[in-house]
Amino acid sequence: MSTLRHVPEPLSAAGAMRVITLRNYTTYKRYWKLFATGFLEPVFYLFSIGIGVGQLIDSFEFNGQQVSYAAFVAPAMLATSAFNGALLDSTYNVFFKLKYDKLYDQMLATPLTTADVARSEILWGQLRGAVYGAAFLLVMTAMGLVQSWWAVLALPAAVLIGFAFSAVCMGLTTFMKSFQDFDKITLAQLPMFLFSATFFPVSAYGDGLLRWVVEVTPLYRGVVLCRELTTGALSWASAWSVVYLVVMGLLGLLLVRRRLDTLLLT
Amino acid sequence: MISARGLRKSFGDFEAVKGIDVEVRRGEAFGFLGPNGAGKSSTMRMIAAVSPVSGGELRILGMDPAVDGPAIRARLGVCPQEDTLDNELNVFDNLYIYGRYFGIDRATCRERSEELLEFAQLTEKAKARVEDLSGGMKRRLTIARSLINRPDLLLLDEPTTGLDPQARHVLWDQLFRLKHAGVTLVITTHYMDEAEQLCDRLVVMDKGLIAAEGSPRELIAQHSTREVAELRFGVGEHDGLAERILDLGQRVEVLPDRLLVYSDDGEEVLSQVHTRGLQPLATLVRRSSLEDVFLRLTGRTLVD
Numbered sequence: 001m002s003t004l005r006h007v008p009e010p011l012s013a014a015g016a017m018r019v020i021t022l023r024n025y026t027t028y029k030r031y032w033k034l035f036a037t038g039f040l041e042p043v044f045y046l047f048s049i050g051i052g053v054g055q056l057i058d059s060f061e062f063n064g065q066q067v068s069y070a071a072f073v074a075p076a077m078l079a080t081s082a083f084n085g086a087l088l089d090s091t092y093n094v095f096f097k098l099k100y101d102k103l104y105d106q107m108l109a110t111p112l113t114t115a116d117v118a119r120s121e122i123l124w125g126q127l128r129g130a131v132y133g134a135a136f137l138l139v140m141t142a143m144g145l146v147q148s149w150w151a152v153l154a155l156p157a158a159v160l161i162g163f164a165f166s167a168v169c170m171g172l173t174t175f176m177k178s179f180q181d182f183d184k185i186t187l188a189q190l191p192m193f194l195f196s197a198t199f200f201p202v203s204a205y206g207d208g209l210l211r212w213v214v215e216v217t218p219l220y221r222g223v224v225l226c227r228e229l230t231t232g233a234l235s236w237a238s239a240w241s242v243v244y245l246v247v248m249g250l251l252g253l254l255l256v257r258r259r260l261d262t263l264l265l266t
Numbered sequence: 267m268i269s270a271r272g273l274r275k276s277f278g279d280f281e282a283v284k285g286i287d288v289e290v291r292r293g294e295a296f297g298f299l300g301p302n303g304a305g306k307s308s309t310m311r312m313i314a315a316v317s318p319v320s321g322g323e324l325r326i327l328g329m330d331p332a333v334d335g336p337a338i339r340a341r342l343g344v345c346p347q348e349d350t351l352d353n354e355l356n357v358f359d360n361l362y363i364y365g366r367y368f369g370i371d372r373a374t375c376r377e378r379s380e381e382l383l384e385f386a387q388l389t390e391k392a393k394a395r396v397e398d399l400s401g402g403m404k405r406r407l408t409i410a411r412s413l414i415n416r417p418d419l420l421l422l423d424e425p426t427t428g429l430d431p432q433a434r435h436v437l438w439d440q441l442f443r444l445k446h447a448g449v450t451l452v453i454t455t456h457y458m459d460e461a462e463q464l465c466d467r468l469v470v471m472d473k474g475l476i477a478a479e480g481s482p483r484e485l486i487a488q489h490s491t492r493e494v495a496e497l498r499f500g501v502g503e504h505d506g507l508a509e510r511i512l513d514l515g516q517r518v519e520v521l522p523d524r525l526l527v528y529s530d531d532g533e534e535v536l537s538q539v540h541t542r543g544l545q546p547l548a549t550l551v552r553r554s555s556l557e558d559v560f561l562r563l564t565g566r567t568l569v570d
Contacts, residue, residue: 007415008369010336019366026363027354102350108316109344110367110415111336265316266277 010111013119020107020120021127039132042081043139046074049199050145062201063233067147074145075154075226076198078136082129082158083219084193086165089125091185094173097121104264114260118170118253125166126159133158140230148232157229157242161222164245167252174259196220218248267292267419267450268313272322275308282308284474285322295441295451297461297468299556301564304471306454307347310423313452314344327418340368343417343449347424349404351396357407358383358392365414378414385440386410402433409440420444422453426460438463458556470563477563482556489562490554491516493532497539497546498524507544514538519561528558 011019028035054069062072097103104117133155140146169185176182196219205211214220221241228238268290275283283305290296298306311317312324315331315338324331326338352360361382365375383389386406391399399407405425412420425441426434441464445451455461461468462482470477470485478485495515499507508520515529527535532551539546 007340008371010340011367011369015369016367019363019369022366023352023355023363026359027352030354101353102348103352105316105346106350106352106364107367109314109339109342109346110364111340111369112367113336265318266311 011116013116016112016116017120017123020112020116021124024120024124035128038081038085038128039135041084042077042132042136045080046070046077046139050074050077051143060201062231063228063235065147065231065233067231067233068145070143071145071147071231072201072227073199074140074143075230076196076223078133078140078154078158078230079161079222079226080193080196080198080219081132081136082162083165083222084189085129085132086125086162087169087185087189089128090122090166090170091173091176091182092179094121094170095176095179095182098174098263104260108264114264115257118256118260122163122166122170122253122256126162129162130155130159146230148230150228150232150234151230154226154229157222157225160242160245160249161219161225164218164222164249164252167249167256169252171252171255171259174256174263192217192219196223198223218245221245267327268296268452269325270309270322271324273309273312273319273324274321275305275312275317276320282474283312283320286469286471286474286476288469288476290450290452292450293445293448294466295445295453295464297465298452298454298471299456299458299461299468299560300454300471301456303473305474306471307423309471310421310452310454314342314421315339340415341418343412343415343420345409345412345420345422345425347427349408351404351408351411353396355396356392357388357394357396357399360396360407361411361414364411368415370415375414378416382410382413385413387436402429402436405429405433405437406440409437413444417449419450419452422451424454424456426455426457434460458560462556470560472564478559485556485559486554488559490558491528492530492554493528494552494554494558495527495529495532495535495539496524496548496550496552497527497544498548499544499546510542510544511535511539517562526558526561528554 050070050073054073057069059066059068107117108114137146137151137155195214196217197214202211202214202220205214221244225238225241228234268288270286270288272285272287273283274281274285286309298309300306308317312319312331313326315326315335318332327341329338331338352363355363358379361379362375365378383392386409388403388407388410391403396404409425426437429437441451451464453464465482467481469479478489480488504520504525508518508525511525511527512518514535515527517528519526519528529535536549536551
């Protein structure tokens with residue numbers, strides 16, 4: 001049964017990620033305008049609320065350090081833009097590829113596997129997110145909103161936030177039946193964006209149950225992580241946040257792979 | 267190339283494939299024939315190593331799809347029933363990037379993509395968007411794409427469904443060329459003429475089982491007569507008239523719109539019909555085809 005012809009070995013995990021990324025990059029060249037809007041969103045928020053509204057607010061204390069309101073809001077915008085970007089990419093875009101474009105069916109007819117597809121799609125979202133994050137950090141630095149060298153780590157932190165949300169949301173997307181189901185995502189997205197200590201400190205919730213609820217939500221962990229890094233006021237909360245987000249992302253990745261198996265390899 | 271023993275596929279309570287034995291040899295064109303829902307596509311998906319086997323044994327190129335899925339798929343070409351092209355890539359990139367999924371290096375991929383564009387007669391459309399192609403062009407591109415890895419085994423699920431007659435002939439010609447080049451073809455179709463043209467051997471599937479197996483000619487010889495006389499009478503008259511001509515052929519099939527009389531001499535049947543004072547609105551004598559075999563075996567025409 002063997003042939004003399006040379007058949008290339010199926011790609012390694014890294015090789016598969018590279019070719020699927022090549023595919024995504026090739027398609028994306030057409031959509032560079034979309035790329036620009038993704039960058040501008042957090043910048044607009046920073047200018048309108050951080051700096052605009054911030055003029056009405058005195059500087060205040062964060063983890064024992066004095067920070068201006070703009071310097072308080074800016075890292076939250078870094079975190080939430082990673083969050084919003086990840087959501088957009090891993091819900092609408094993935095749903096479209098899964099149900100309408102049948103893109104993953106095409107890939108799975110080749111030696112690629114569902115694990116390759118899951119990893120690569122999530123990687124793609126993070127590559128995009130990293131470019132946005134880096135650009136936003138530069139804006140923050142230029143405006144004097146970065147107070148510590150720890151801020152260098154805010155970029156990987158933003159990517160980590162994106163990874164955690166991409167993985168989980170892509171997993172959830174595999175359960176969606178129609179575009180109407182995405183209302184549920186929006187329903188969770190907006191309150192998380194507004195109430196994860198993005199625009200005001202978590203102490204505003206008092207010391208009760210509400211504060212505890214906010215503190216265990218993933219976006220809050222991300223916001224605090226970025227804020228501690230750009231202000232340099234690090235605490236153990238950062239370590240917890242990193243562990244939290246890594247675990248969340250890995251669980252999501254596992255879910256995605258399982259779900260792609262059940263959906264596509266029937 | 268393919269060997270299946272007691273192969274089964276179930277989806278929950280529903281059994282799509284109920285235990286089939288199939289043997290496909292190197293270099294032949296093998297067909298799965300059957301109406302919609304016969305289990306052809308489920309079988310094809312198992313052979314393509316994208317659908318786990320529910321029971322029985324399946325070996326593709328000597329390997330077990332449950333263990334060696336990627337290694338099997340590396341040597342398969344798959345042309346699915348619906349054109350699943352990458353709509354976000356242009357025509358050339360659809361070939362090039364797909365080739366890269368197989369781990370084929372850049373230069374080889376580029377070279378083969380050019381060749382395949384030529385083969386699919388799409389060289390002028392290289393930079394076009396997939397959405398702008400006609401149905402026939404998309405089909406040719408899908409087939410070209412399935413050849414990017416120079417497969418040993420090419421799986422074609424309903425390759426010409428939805429194509430106009432001219433496009434079908436172009437495609438058949440291309441499939442003949444591949445066969446001559448030594449590629450093993452596995453085809454599902456519900457077009458009898460296609461199966462007769464393309465397949466060396468075929469199985470007729472019905473309700474998840476194999477109803478018959480052989481070359482098109484063997485099947486016709488075994489399950490039908492040499493000729494068929496088709497008689498069309500007025501609306502609603504067919505059932506009643508069938509009884510009056512039952513003895514004229516070896517078998518009479520009553521369809522909603524006509525009667526089929528199976529006999530080795532169709533002209534003789536016609537003259538007998540006239541002698542008995544019956545006046546059909548239209549008549550036709552033709553050779554038996556796979557369609558008749560199919561009708562005999564499944565009790566159904568293929569129009570569904």
